[in-house]
Amino acid sequence: MTLTRPRRRGAALAAALLSTALLLTACSGNDAPEGTIDNSPAAGNDAFPVTVTTTYGETTLYEKPERIVALGMSNLDILTSLGVTPVAFADDGYTVNGGSPDFSNAPWVDGKVSADLWDVGLADGEVNAEAIAAYDPDLLIVGTRDAEDGNMYETLSEIAPVYVSPSASEWQKDTTEIGQLTGKSTEAEEQIAAVEKAYEDAQSSLPGLQGRTYNIGALDAGEIWIEGPWTFLSDLGLVPADNQPAEDIQNMSMENVDQLQADVMVLVAYDDATTDTFKSDPRVASLPSSENGTLIYLPANFLGAAHRAGPLNRLWVKDQMVSYLEKTPLNQEGN
Template sequence: MPDTRPLVRLAALGAALAVTAALLTGCGGAATASAENATYSTEPSDTFPVTVAHQFGETTIAAEPQRVVVVGLTEQDILLELGTPPVATTEWYGEQPFAVWPWATDLLNGAEPTVLQATDGFEFEKIASLKPDLIVGTNANITSDDYTKLSAIAPTVTSVTGADRYFSAWQDQTRQIAKAMGRTAEGEKLITGVEDSYAEAAAAHPEFAGRSASFSQGGPYEGNIYVYPDGLNTDFLTDLGFIMTPNLEKYAAQPGQQALISGENMSLIDADVIVFATENAESLPDLLSFGTTSSLKAVTEGRAVYTDGELAGAIYFLTPLSQKYVLEQLVPRLEKAVAGQSPQSVDG
């Protein structure tokens, strides 16, 4: 995985590209699709126009969007599960075809989204050339200036007020996108389905309840390992009954960011279970040789989980769709870890 993997959530993706006023004015602010999107497999259940409140105010969408551009990192999953494939996605990491991971590819329904890049800011000119009638950025570091430029191209929906950048709650994101697409009931069904599945898995595994857990990226980066404090992308463990290792937020550079743990401080993350988001077998030596990692009790006693690349990606995405994959793939590994039988292998 490239250096811009989940660490991209630690800071803004970069300064916005310069866009001329003429370009934005020429877009008229609300491009209209000339024909229905043939890749859609569902119909809206709400009546348009709809209005979506977000961190920059409100956006009114006059008719069912047909050309949706995703400028955030993970929103394509939600659109795909709603049966409304986007015309463009944004590459985050993994370089998957169309920036769509394997757990979601079956839902493309023939769509071949254009893939945008965001390492140097939003590609405003390219976005405008796609003639979107909706821009979705609920999991993006959109500034007020970015929003002004994007909303001049097409109606733009961002995250809710108060959301942490790149860590907006998946429930909020699902509701934002479902409402914009005129499918609020369908969005609620996605949320309920995931929450019910977690509740069922927790009930089936009472041995998880009250156990301490840590969630870490899979290897050191620039002298630290990045660990997720409680509440920051950790629902996939707490919803199963685990209790996250406390006080790690003290080691974050800023609120709402991962904790930076140095090699000599790895004991801070020792727990009943540690989930390392490793991505391939080759990453294990670097992880285990980092500081005191190899001597952690969770590591020596077979209570550490090492994920493969696809499972790591699904955990990072934290969408309704990816979480189904997480439950299917991670729960059996957690069973082994709690029992002290987890292999030191990404194959689980």
């Protein structure tokens, strides 16, 4: 499977599709499987109605949702961590063979959810409002890119209440708000606390890297994308280098590779050829991270992992990063 860089999805669906989606909403039956939400007293006592405010306005639910459709691996991650199973799901970044679902490159959810959920469909990356409406959902949880497609937010809002999740770097906020909307506020707090503690505990495995500077990003056809939203190294006790952006993604050409002076550098490439091209530049060998033995090349599946975040994902990323970093010479010096 080839992972592609997260991109803005295609143009908005035509007005005719909106009409079809609304018709399906009105006429759909109960053929689709029910989602799973524990409604027992032990599941929490969140009161409804509940209102959550996003950049697209307020999302109000008057009762606990039973038929959730989720778009995006991060949203599936969060729902799964809260013990909630949607009736359907899609993420075009994790498909093979023209659309068949593939969890092999999302090991944090592999085995925890059924591929049968992958039934909404994203034709060429575009949101399929017809398929969504057919599930007669009472809550849609979608990513920002899905909502940005022209009038897609308005189209989906005619089907069911829509919650638009923030960026991956705001996964705690996302988890908290999805917890509120699903009556799982307590579970959301517990998941966030567990992840934060796991990262704090992991710092003891990286004594030689505490306070060390880092750059982290992706290699792509002669360019280096320095990824500001990837903050998990900070959570492990490292410090962003001066040229590591705080939030945005900074595009750096290879002619400026000698500006990457961080103590630790972590890079992920789309393929081995891209990595080999980067390594062949003679300046790479003289970078501090090369000399420290802390220039780390991650496999391609990490690219999708880094761009999608939730409690399960963050724990998997933590384990991966520690496994690479703890055996570096610079870290061993701190033992």
